[in-house]
Amino acid sequence: MINFNGTLLSQSEAKITIANRGYKYGDALFETLKVVNGKIFFWEDHYFRLMSSMRILRMDIPMNFTMEFLESEVLKTLEANRLLESAARVRINVDRGEGGKYLPLNSTAVQCNISVEKHDDPFYSIDPEASCVVDLYKDYFIAPGLLSGLKSNNKVIQVIGSIYAKENDLDNCLVLNTNKSIIEALNGNLFLVKGDKIKTPPLEEGGLKGVMRKQILELLAKDLNLVVEEASISPFELQKADELFITNVIKGIIPITKYRKKTYSSDFAQKLVVKLNAKLRLL
Known part of the structure; x- marks a missing residue:
């Protein structure tokens, strides 16, 4: 079942037209x-990112x-798909409806659909x-700026980058901006570990304003033995790093094991995921 503007519809009924602006x-x-079990991980961060x-x-x-309304619609959709008492992946999609060319005919025609699937x-x-x-x-390359950091439906670089990765027997790729700085992976934010220093690219360079990125930065800030920096990462730095890892809300933390001839450990990432799960238990 799909939730379309608050109405539950079957997959066959939930069709958008070719005039849909999305x-x-x-x-x-x-x-x-x-x-998981009806609890949306980091819901407040997701909601405010969507509104922004x-x-x-x-x-x-x-x-x-409102936050309460959208949360209730997510839970309603999960219940309709018998996923309220298990782990699930949910997508909330918001578009401007139909009509117009580049300029929308009806600026108030915003609509929302929610789809769900089981997650292991x-x-x-x-x-x-x-x-x-x-x-x-x-x-x-991705241009620096606010628009590049939005979770919009224009993800063509991620699509063709994923095809490139598959064609070259890679598990993922690192994306660069027009200044040739690394800003993220195809499916998440990037962190670099070198000794007691942790780096992640600043959002103004064009990377996604990731919800999991925010959680990881908050966890790292509590460790006084670490130096955490939001700063540019050059391809040259990858070869000198002790660890690299990718973050997103679905997978959490994904350690990178190899970049070209360089291999990496995952000791820091292993300890960090323990802290992440401990944080979840307090939500």
């Missing part, structure tokens, strides 16, 4: 949530789009035997 122009935003993104895109936010892992874990081999994706 389909025609990428005039849409989305949030991907992890929900809608304002940046000059979408008229409906009066009923209720908490975050790292498989010490898993590999994550990466390289740089250099066919195209």
